[in-house]
């Protein structure tokens with residue numbers, strides 16, 4: 417009887433964990449041929465992952481150098497191939513077959529469902545097709561007015577704080593980017609009375625859920641829902657997701673009401689072939705109404721995805737940009753001179769003017785090299801590949817692409833810790849490998865919002881640098897980076913803002 421029970425248990429175990437067992441055997445046969453950091457029997461590299469987020473960040477950098485160009489990490493049956501060279505980036509990022517995201521993206525499902533960031537296959541292709549026109553040049557041109565108005569609000573806040581020895585900027589900038597994505601892509605002003613309170617709760621919940629993801633990410637066994645439901649974080653996440661979904665559902669229904677009353681049938685006449693230009697949420701609402709290719713849940717998935725991807729990434733980029741510019745007065749003066757020359761009518765920025773800020777653009781590129789907002793991404797291989805160094809990786813392997821480490825490779829970027837925008841002069845970048853600079857990823861699954869991001873960052877730098885001289889408080893040496901879904905610092909970043917009028 418006991419024998420039968422044991423056999424039944426083994427069969428059930430194999431049935432439930434078939435994929436994991438297959439992965440384990442594959443890792444033992446193939447992946448252990450790759451260089452590996454020291455590991456313990458069965459638990460593998462777990463002790464390194466159970467450390468603090470700042471220490472995990474440091475150890476990953478050490479492994480990236482010690483085991484260049486490729487290495488293997490594992491915990492029990494879970495294995496990951498880590499790539500830290502541009503040649504293999506190209507093999508993986510440029511091939512549609514490897515478009516499926518890594519397992520850790522599943523932890524976003526409770527909140528983001530399977531929106532553009534987390535979806536795969538036909539669903540991803542269909543959504544990308546629907547959403548691409550929302551980031552067309554004509555739409556982005558309109559958004560610049562919103563970037564400008566929100567920049568003015570931010571400058572007012574900074575002005576009030578400027579008597580202090582420094583301003584802790586991280587949260588202020590994050591508020592700025594949330595308000596901006598709300599008003600551009602969603603057509604919703606978070607400061608309006610009727611949603612001000614729920615908007616504040618929403619922002620708080622976004623920050624909280626980010627911390628929760630880090631907790632889960634650094635404990636890979638919690639990526640199994642079966643185990644996750646037993647920890648308090650599961651219930652906390654459920655509560656946060658409810659707050660987040662309540663808010664986005666309200667935003668959608670408000671917009672739906674306004675959209676109905678402000679647009680006539682002919683105005684919303686919509687088809688992809690006609691390429692009618694509509695901001696993101698309006699585009700989705702119209703796609704639902706006229707083409708039936710997305711439903712209410714689908715719209716919410718995308719609203720949640722864009723609120724997340726569209727604010728956190730730009731927020732950290734702007735914070736690091738301000739810190740680096742504060743630390744390099746010579747570079748700051750050059751950017752300011754360029755603004756003075758190019759922005760002749762300071763009351764109105766437009767697309768053309770922002771395009772002409774060439775030196776500022778090089779500075780932003782260098783900021784995103786040193787601080788890529790998304791320091792690593794992950795893919796599941798859709799077919800076997802041979803890596804640049806000759807290793808065969810099998811279909812189904814989880815590969816982690818460490819963008820941060822490629823951006824700090826001294827053979828590609830000499831003195832990689834030095835902030836040097838001239839690296840992006842055409843003559844200095846022409847011989848660089850195409851996949852050696854990938855802050856927005858590359859290939860078919862690249863960042864859909866990259867032009868939006870650059871225009872937003874340029875607008876806010878114009879506003880802030882016209883109003884203030886930045887003085888250093890934090891420097892790259894004092895800021896401790898942590899492992900997170902975006903490249904966050906352990907503490908709030910501090911910069912001193914000196915109003916220009918009091919200086920001259």
Ligand code: HEM
Pocket residue numbers: 517532533534544597601721722725726727729730733784788789790793794854855856857860861862863864865866868869
């Ligand atoms: C400095 C700012 C930004 C950086 C560095 C950045 C970086 C990235 C990266 C590396 C990816 C690939 C992610 C992956 O493969 O897992 C990505 C994807 C994505 N980004 Fe951005 N991003 C930025 C701003 C934005 C903005 C402003 C938006 C929206 C308005 C946005 C929306 C998205 C979306 C929806 C995806 C998924 C695209 C897809 O899979 O088809 N991002 N971004």
